[in-house]
Amino acid sequence: MRFSANLGFLWTELTLPNAIRAAAAAGFDAVECHWPYDVPADDVAAALRETGLPMLGLNTTRGGPGENGLSALPGRRAEARAAIDQALAYAQATDAAAVHVMAGFAQGDAAHAAFVDALRYACDAAQGRVILIEPLNHYDAPGYFLRTTAQAEAIIAEVGAPNLKLMFDCYHVQLMEGDVTHRLVRLLPLIGHVQVASVPDRGAPDHGELNYPHVWEVLTRLDWDAPVGAEYKPGEDTDATLGWLRGAQAR
Ligand SMILES: O=C(O)C(=O)[C@H](O)CO
Numbered sequence: 260m261r262f263s264a265n266l267g268f269l270w271t272e273l274t275l276p277n278a279i280r281a282a283a284a285a286g287f288d289a290v291e292c293h294w295p296y297d298v299p300a301d302d303v304a305a306a307l308r309e310t311g312l313p314m315l316g317l318n319t320t321r322g323g324p325g326e327n328g329l330s331a332l333p334g335r336r337a338e339a340r341a342a343i344d345q346a347l348a349y350a351q352a353t354d355a356a357a358v359h360v361m362a363g364f365a366q367g368d369a370a371h372a373a374f375v376d377a378l379r380y381a382c383d384a385a386q387g388r389v390i391l392i393e394p395l396n397h398y399d400a401p402g403y404f405l406r407t408t409a410q411a412e413a414i415i416a417e418v419g420a421p422n423l424k425l426m427f428d429c430y431h432v433q434l435m436e437g438d439v440t441h442r443l444v445r446l447l448p449l450i451g452h453v454q455v456a457s458v459p460d461r462g463a464p465d466h467g468e469l470n471y472p473h474v475w476e477v478l479t480r481l482d483w484d485a486p487v488g489a490e491y492k493p494g495e496d497t498d499a500t501l502g503w504l505r506g507a508q509a510r
């Protein structure tokens with residue numbers, strides 16, 4: 260098993276370039292982030308070169324206060340496209356493999372149409388990069404447009420672009436739908452990235468209602484060899500939470 264450190268949550272007390280160095284020192288195989296836009300892409304690219312870690316992905320901007328993405332918001336097409344352009348430019352500068360296009364808080368047919376339109380735009384503009392969509396759970400993100408893997412599957416089919424993939428975050432899937440490993444198996448051809456955290460407290464993947472050693476076993480059986488995103492909230496000392504990583508890497 261290989262793992263990617265999600266620097267939106269891990270080592271947040273460090274600057275992003277130093278968090279990349281910390282992830283390398285801790286033995287991660289890759290990094291990913293949430294919203295890196297305040298940090299010059301050149302500084303991030305330099306830290307990636309220095310450590311040899313690839314950047315797997317980043318998110319489109321949340322938008323204004325209280326927002327969580329713009330792409331499914333009716334009437335916000337120009338801003339949604341600008342957010343996609345911004346993310347793709349940053350991805351290009353840091354050679355990030357994927358961009359997660361965030362839907363936002365919205366419901367209904369107009370939101371669905373706006374999201375499909377934005378995703379078609381993103382997939383066309385991505386130039387070989389993967390575009391990800393991620394269902395978020397309704398405890399952390401009440402009112403978020405994309406809530407289930409079934410909804411994501413239907414949207415991926417409707418958009419019909421080969422570079423549109425599902426971000427399968429086991430934490431969100433367990434909270435919303437359960438049956439995580441059957442879903443991993445069935446959705447495998449659609450999955451572009453896998454993320455993990457304990458459920459329900461979103462800590463390290465070594466406790467709670469999901470048995471991650473079993474998830475590692477299933478992913479290994481499925482020949483999943485891309486780094487799995489460690490997207491959990493470690494509290495103050497990320498290094499003190501990494502016992503699970505040693506165990507999983509030893510598999
Ligand atoms: O919250 C998550 O799981 C994510 O992966 C996103 O980056 C959105 O916040």
Ligand SMILES: [Mg+2]
Nearest residue numbers: 393428454490
């Ligand atoms: Mg996630």
